[in-house]
Structure formats: C-alpha cells, structure tokens
Amino acid sequence: MKEFFARLFSMTVGLFLFAFGIVVTIKANIGYAPWEVFHVGISKTSGLSIGTVSIIVGIIIGIIVVLFKEKIGIGTFLNVVLIGILIDVLLYIDIIIIPDNLIYGIAMLIIGLFIISLGTYFYIKSGFGAGPRDSLMVVFKRKTKIPVGICRSILELTVTVIGWFLGGMVGIGTIISVIGIGFCIQITFKILNFDITSVKHESFYDTFVFLTKKITQNKA
Numbered sequence: 001m002k003e004f005f006a007r008l009f010s011m012t013v014g015l016f017l018f019a020f021g022i023v024v025t026i027k028a029n030i031g032y033a034p035w036e037v038f039h040v041g042i043s044k045t046s047g048l049s050i051g052t053v054s055i056i057v058g059i060i061i062g063i064i065v066v067l068f069k070e071k072i073g074i075g076t077f078l079n080v081v082l083i084g085i086l087i088d089v090l091l092y093i094d095i096i097i098i099p100d101n102l103i104y105g106i107a108m109l110i111i112g113l114f115i116i117s118l119g120t121y122f123y124i125k126s127g128f129g130a131g132p133r134d135s136l137m138v139v140f141k142r143k144t145k146i147p148v149g150i151c152r153s154i155l156e157l158t159v160t161v162i163g164w165f166l167g168g169m170v171g172i173g174t175i176i177s178v179i180g181i182g183f184c185i186q187i188t189f190k191i192l193n194f195d196i197t198s199v200k201h202e203s204f205y206d207t208f209v210f211l212t213k214k215i216t217q218n219k220a
Contacts, residue, residue, distance in 0.1 A: 001214055007126040011075050014123025018079075018131075019086035021115030027096040028109035031171020033116075034156035034163070034178055035133065041166025051088030055080055061132035068139045071203045073129025080132060102172075109173045113181050117188035125194065129201045138196060148189070148196055149182035156181055 025033040032040055039053045046053065058080035062072055090096070099105045124130050130138060133155075140151040156178045164170045189196065202210070 004210070004214075007128065011078065011123045011126035011128050014119045014121070014126065015079060015082045016086060017115055017119030017122060019083045019090060019119075021112045021117075021119055022083070022087055023090040023096060024112030024115060025109050025173070025177065026091070027098050028105045028112060028173055029098045030102065030105040030109060031173030031175070031177075032163075032169050033109075033113070033181070034160040034174065037163030037168035037170055037174055038159040038166075039163070039168070041163035041168030044167040049088055050091070051084035051086075053084075054087060055084035058084070058132045061136055065132060065135040065139055068143075070135045070139055071129055071201045071206075072132075072135070073202045073204055074207055075123055075126060075128030075201070076130065076132060076135065077204075078128075079123065079130075083131070105173065106176065109176055110180065110184075113177060113184040114188065116181070117184040120185060121188055121192055121194055124196060124199055127199055127201050128207065129203070130199075134196075141197065147186070149186035151182075152185055153178060153182035 022033065022036060026036055031037075035054075036050070039050050039057065042048070042053045042057070043050050048056075062076060062080060066072055099108050120131075120134060124134060129135075137148065137152050137155060140146070140155065141148050144151065146154075160168075160170065160174055160178055188194075
C-alpha cells in the first residue's frame, strides 16, 4: 500500500504541475501553446470555459485511445477532470504575473513547457493510466515508430492549426511551443532516464482488483 500511495502522490503532483505549466504558457502572453490554442478556439466558439473545453476534449480523446486498445485508469480520469478544474482555478485566482516584454515572455513560456514535461513524467510514471493526450502520443509512437518528441510535435502542430481557424491566439509563443514541446519532453525524459513505452499502466479493473485484495488481506 505504501507503494500504491507513493504512486498516487506522484500522479497528483504530475497533474498539478501539468495544469500549472499550461497556465504559465498562457500567462507568457506571446501566443498560446498548441493545445491551448485549440481549447481557447473552441471556448470562443462555444462560450464554455477553457477548463470545461479541456475536460470535454479529454473525454473524446480518451474514447479514441481506448479504441486503439490503450489502457485507461484512474490517472486517465483524474487527468481529464483535475487538469481542467485546476486551469480554471489558477486562471481565476490570477497569481501568475504577465511579463512586460518579449524576452521575459519567451523565457516564461519555455519554463512552462518544461513544467508541463516534468508533470507528464510524474503522472505517466505513476502507471495509473496516461492522460488522454499522452495516450494519443503513445499510440502514435507505437504505430509509426517515430521518436516520441517528433510524435508530440506533429500532434501539437495539428491542433494548433485547427485552434487557429477557430479563433485561438497564435503568436511567436505558439511556434516556440510547437517546436519546443517535443524537445522539452525528450530532454526531460532523457535526463530522468525515462522510457514512456516501458510503463505498464493499470486499468480501472487492475486497480480495483488490487485494492479489493488488500482490503481482504487486512480484514483477515
């Protein structure tokens, strides 16, 4: 159980870092990161909050990755729900200062991308099921055998174009994000010696069986 709670803690830290990193890239104010261009574009079109759009998009992608036989678990579910909620909360309390020049904005954006990459590491490492967007990245890598960083960049470019047509803010920060997110993830994973395809994720059923067994053992 100690290992289980350690993994749960790792997942929670990862989700918070991911949401925080997203908000940092938004507050850099030099063009939204790719998925945020997509989410904001849909938000402007639908009138829903950015966090709500993030949750809906996450659910749809989750369904897609299940069709490709990727496991989803409590981590996948919490990724969809908590990141969307945390984004709305962090934007509402407005604790991150918008930089007053381009250089600071670029630096802030790059920091945000590395925070996202670190968050990705923590919650994927926990093995409770990758987030829907990262599961999509894993599916892409498995099917194409392309390096994970390039897979991520291709996905980021695709959603950026769609989001731009829907009215999402595109700027120099978006270009940096499209090019940089794959490198940031690859650098982070390499430094931490982490192979994303080596993680064996638990499904909801796996976690349920494990907890049921532990509860039964404790009662005995």
